Amino acid sequence: MSLSVTCYRCGEGDENAARVRCSCGEPRWIEPDASSFAWSDCRDYEGMWRYEPLLPIDRPAGVARAAGGTPLVRSPGLDDTAGCRVYVKDEGEHPTGAYKDRGSAVAVPHAIAAGNDAIGTVSYGNMAMSTAAHAASLDRECVVLVPDEIPAGRLELIAQYEPTIVRVDGDYGALYGDALALSDALPIGMLVSDSPTRISGYKTALFEICEAFAPDAPDAIVVPTSSGGFASGMWRGIRDLEAAGLLDDAPRLYLVQTAAADPITRAFDAGETDPTALSPDETGETIAHSIGNPDPPSGGRALAAARDTGGAVLSVTDDELRAAKRRFAVDAGFCVEPASAASLAGATRLSDRGDIDADESVVLVPTGTGFKELGTGDASVATERVRRADLSERLGSLLGDRLGAR
Numbered sequence: 001m002s003l004s005v006t007c008y009r010c011g012e013g014d015e016n017a018a019r020v021r022c023s024c025g026e027p028r029w030i031e032p033d034a035s036s037f038a039w040s041d042c043r044d045y046e047g048m049w050r051y052e053p054l055l056p057i058d059r060p061a062g063v064a065r066a067a068g069g070t071p072l073v074r075s076p077g078l079d080d081t082a083g084c085r086v087y088v089k090d091e092g093e094h095p096t097g098a099y100k101d102r103g104s105a106v107a108v109p110h111a112i113a114a115g116n117d118a119i120g121t122v123s124y125g126n127m128a129m130s131t132a133a134h135a136a137s138l139d140r141e142c143v144v145l146v147p148d149e150i151p152a153g154r155l156e157l158i159a160q161y162e163p164t165i166v167r168v169d170g171d172y173g174a175l176y177g178d179a180l181a182l183s184d185a186l187p188i189g190m191l192v193s194d195s196p197t198r199i200s201g202y203k204t205a206l207f208e209i210c211e212a213f214a215p216d217a218p219d220a221i222v223v224p225t226s227s228g229g230f231a232s233g234m235w236r237g238i239r240d241l242e243a244a245g246l247l248d249d250a251p252r253l254y255l256v257q258t259a260a261a262d263p264i265t266r267a268f269d270a271g272e273t274d275p276t277a278l279s280p281d282e283t284g285e286t287i288a289h290s291i292g293n294p295d296p297p298s299g300g301r302a303l304a305a306a307r308d309t310g311g312a313v314l315s316v317t318d319d320e321l322r323a324a325k326r327r328f329a330v331d332a333g334f335c336v337e338p339a340s341a342a343s344l345a346g347a348t349r350l351s352d353r354g355d356i357d358a359d360e361s362v363v364l365v366p367t368g369t370g371f372k373e374l375g376t377g378d379a380s381v382a383t384e385r386v387r388r389a390d391l392s393e394r395l396g397s398l399l400g401d402r403l404g405a406r
């Protein structure tokens with residue numbers, strides 16, 4: 001298939017989807033001809049493959065078919081906390097528990113079709129799991145480069161799919177650049193956070209949200225952001241729908257970072273076009289490890305996405321993340337990853353400062369499930385120990401207290 005792979009900034013393009021960066025230095029993305037697309041062109045497939053006409057490959061086999069189609073749930077229990085009409089797009093409901101599967105579902109089969117014997121990635125979190133699962137499902141070798149000091153729990157999650165896991169001794173942050181060079185030297189299709197085919201997969205989240213609201217659109221979408229890949233996908237999705245004439249009033253994209261590592265927020269506040277990489281002494285510890293990239297490869301594009309759509313980039317603290325994670329569970333029944341709680345924490349800040357109004361429809365995107373994060377929650381909650389013989393009486397008074405407190 002001939003593809004148009006372009007640079008959002010300088011417009012330069014060609015047909016090579018394996019080339020990640022433009023000669024101007026910015027990441028590239030795949031630009032389909034969406035001009036004649038209508039919702040009625042959607043395929044009768046489950047999940048994200050509905051949008052096959054706007055994707056660079058036909059629906060592949062395997063676990064990729066399970067990507068997308070996540071629930072979009074009106075969650076009035078969160079309206080007070082968020083200060084608006086809340087919808088939750090629960091991206092944790094993916095085969096490997098995070099939106100990364102949308103990208104892997106396109107990128108892994110595409111890299112295999114391009115003749116790579118093996119697939120590879122640089123990650124020790126959700127992207128590693130997702131890439132390894134998709135390679136396993138297509139019976140391909142997968143190489144995962146992880147930092148030497150990777151926590152055992154993370155290793156166990158990735159190892160389930162039995163990829164080749166290589167612990168790399170040295171500056172892990174610098175591996176993004178090395179990974180692109182490895183693809184040239186070895187028969188490995190290296191799929192980094194902003195590979196053009198990944199971004200194509202990510203945009204289907206935006207399509208699902210907008211199709212659900214069509215012919216209207218939500219007022220805003222709030223997304224946790226680290227490398228800027230998912231934000232880029234959302235923006236690409238908006239552009240596709242605008243090209244198709246299906247989006248008159250695009251949602252504002254609000255991108256939320258952790259205050260412990262927030263180069264994109266800093267650049268947004270300073271009015272700069274590109275983020276500046278943070279040095280180790282400018283970053284801190286955070287429970288939101290999925291959004292801790294101090295040198296985001298798609299940072300410039302994420303900034304452009306927020307500005308172009310009339311949104312913003314902002315940061316939240318770990319205390320705000322803990323509180324928001326709790327509200328997701330207690331007020332709406334969702335178990336989200338700490339990083340994903342940034343969507344709600346961000347919305348709270350945005351409504352407090354007047355960027356979001358109470359009558360606006362806002363889609364929060366918890367990007368990953370909290371089920372992988374055992375041991376990080378609060379296990380010290382008060383529980384009652386009651387003798388079986390006393391159960392009815394004691395339960396009656398306990399319930400009375402709880403119901404009275406509501």
Ligand SMILES: *Cc1c(COP(=O)(O)O)cnc(C)c1O
Nearest residue numbers: 126225226227228229230367368
């Ligand atoms: C990867 C990830 C993010 C950040 O996405 P980027 O594309 O790097 O901006 C946010 N939340 C979760 C759960 C993730 O796995």
Ligand SMILES: [Zn+2]
Nearest residue numbers: 007010022024
């Ligand atoms: Zn360019």
